[in-house]
Amino acid sequence: MSKLLLIIQREYLSLVARKSFIITTLLMPVLMVVCMLVPFWISDVNDNSGARTTVTVIDETGHLTDVIKANSQYEVIPLRGTPGKTDPRKFFKEGPSNVDALVVIPADVLNHPQVNVYSEKAVSASLTSYVTKCLNDTLSHVKLLQHGIPNLDKIVAESQVDVNVNNVKLAADGSQSSSSTDVAMLLGMILALVTYMFVIMYGAMIMNSVVEEKTNRIVEVIVSSCKPFQLMLGKIVGVGLVGLTQFAIWFVILSVIMGFMPHMISGPDAAAMAAASRGADVASLPAMAQVMTTLHSLPLGLIIGCFVIYFIGGYLLYASLFAGFGSAVDQASDTSQFSVPIIVIMIIALYVSLGCMENPNGSMAMWCSLIPFTSPIVMMVRLPFDVPLWQLALSIVLLFATAAAMVWLSGRIYRTGILLYGKKHSFKEILKWVK
C-alpha cells in the first residue's frame, strides 16, 4: 500500500473511532429532529392533559355573550355584566373556584376594541389568540351590520384580494417553470451555511491534529519514513473523508427519520394536533407542497453536483491553509494567531452571501463567487438562480487552481514548520519558508 494511502487510512480510522465522533454523528440528527418535534409534542401534551381550561366571559355589552364559544379545549361560562362594574379581583375571590381565566368584554368594545383577560395563573398564548380570533370575527360582522347596507359582509368578502405573486422563469428553450424565490434563497443559504460550518469545523480539526503531532514529536519519526507533503496531504484527505462520512450518516439518518415523520405527526392525535396548531399548520400544508414543487422545479442535480464540487475545492483550499499555519505553532493554545485571519475571511464570505441573497446576480455576487476564497460559500447562494455557465466554469477552475496552489504552498510551509520548535513565528518568517 502506498504511504499516502496508509496515512489517510490511519487519520481516518483514528478519528472515526473516537467517542466524540460517534456521539456527535449519532446524536446530531436526533437532536435536530427533536428540536423540530418538540413544539408538536408540547402542544400535544397540552391538548391531551384532559383538563379543559374554564373561561368565564363577562359581557358588559349585553349582546356578545355567546361570542366566545366552547370547544374541545375551552369550557366557557358566559355571564352578563353591568358596564364598568366588573371587579376581576372580587370575582376570583368570591366566584366559582374552578375558573382559570376571566374575559371581560367592555361595553364600548366596538369603539375601543380592548379586551382584558384576567387570570391568577399565566394564561396560555393560545387562549389569547382564540379570544382575539372570536372577537375579531364577530366584531367586524357587527360593525358591518351597523352600516345598514344589506349583504355588506358578502361584498366586503368578495372585494378582498390576496395577490399571490408567482415568479415565472422563461428559459431560453421556451419552457417555463415557476419558482419561489424564498425557497431558492433558503436552499442557497442552507448550502452556504453547511459549507461554512464544515470547513471551519474540519479545518480546525486538521490544525489541531498538526499541532498535536508536532507537540508530541511523532512528526520527526514520521517524516523520516515519508515526505512531509505526504503526511500533510494524507491528513487533509483523511479528515475530509471523515467529514464526508459524517455527512453521509447524517443524511441517511435524517432521511429515515423524515420518512417516518408523517406517521409520527399523523398518528391518532392528528386531529387534536391540527386543532392545537390551529390554522397555521393547516395553511402550511399546501405551502409545504408548494415548497416541494419549487424544489423540483430547481435544477437540483446541478445544485447538488456543484455543491459537492465547491465543497471539495473549498475544503482543500482552507484545510491546507489550516495545516500549513498549524505547522508553525508549538502548542494548541497558540493557533489563534493564524486561525483567526482564516476564519475572518470565511465570515466575510458568509456575510457577502447573505447580502447576495437579495440580488444573486448582482456584481458583488458575481465577483465574490469568482474569487476562490469566497466562492465556495457565495456560489451556494447563487446556484438556485441560474448562474451563467461560463461563470460557473471559470469559478470552479479558479477555485481548484488556487486550492492546488495552496496545497503546494502549505506543503512548503509545513515541511519547515513541523521541525522548528520553541519560537513563535510571524507571517513574514513563514512566507520565507516557502522559498
Added chain:
Amino acid sequence: MDFIEVQDVVKRYDGHVALDHVSVNVPQGCIYGLLGPNGAGKTSLIRIINMITRPDSGQVLLGGKPIAPADVARIGYLPEERGLYKKMKVGDEIVYLARLKGLDKATATGRMNAWLERLGLSEWRSKKVEALSKGMQQKVQFIATVIHEPQLLIFDEPFSGFDPVNTEQIKHEILRLQQEGATILFSTHNMESVEEICQRITLINRSRVVLEGDVAAIKQQHKKNIFEINLADQAPLPLNRDLYDIVNLQLGTTQLRLKPGVTIHDTVAWLNDHCQLAGFHELLPSMNEIFIETVKNMNS
C-alpha cells in the same frame, strides 16, 4: 568499506551555519558515536542523513551511492525527542510505523509480536500508548525504530529515560543488532556509553568536526603521562622532582605526572627502591575529559 560517507556537507539556517564543511565516514558494521555539545549541529547532520532535510552543498553516500528517497526503508531513526500517537494501541502503532517503512502488514504484525515478547511488553499490545509508563513507551519507540531491520540505525540519546535495568537491556539489543550486521550511528552526551560501546567517534563543535577517529586511539593521543600508584602501606609517596610531579595525593593512592623525557622504567625502578609499591598503571583520559577539554580549548 564505509557504509555512510558524509562528504563536505554545508547547511545554513537563516543566517547561521549549522554544518560547516562536515565530513564523516562510518565503516560498515561499526557502532559510531556522534558527539558534541548542544547546538553543535548533530541533529542537523542526522536529519540530513535521514533525508528529512537536504544539505545546501555536499552529499551523503549510503553504501557507496548517493542517498535516495527509497533509502528511508534502510534507515531506522530514534529521535532524541520521543513521540508516539498517544491514542493508538501499542500493536497498531508499531505496525503502522513499520508499514510506513515499507513492510507489508503480515510481516509487520509478526515482527511486532516477536519484539513485544522479547522486551516483555506482550500484555500491553492492545493497550493505548498513553497508558504505558515512560520507559515502556521508550521501548515501543525502540521497536518501531528497528522493526524493519534497517541496515543503518540512528539513535539520538537512546538511553535517556531508561532505568539501569532497561538501559542494559537496550544496550544488549543494540549490540545484537550490530552483530547481525547493522551499522549504528549514535548521537549522545552520555560519554560512559560511548566508551562502552562505540568503536569510533566524531566530535562536532560549533558546526565543525573537531575530533575524529578510533576511541582507543583518541584516548592514547590525549593521554597526559599520568600514572596512578598504589602503595602497600599507608606511607606517603616520597618526592622526586627530577622524575615526576604529584597531581593528586590520597592515602595509599597517588596520581603523578612524569616529567618530560622520563621513562616509566626509571620511575618504577626508583619507586621500588624507596617505597612498598603495590600497583602502578597509566591513567587514560575518559572520553568525558577529552570532550570537555577539546570543546573548552576550541571555545577559548
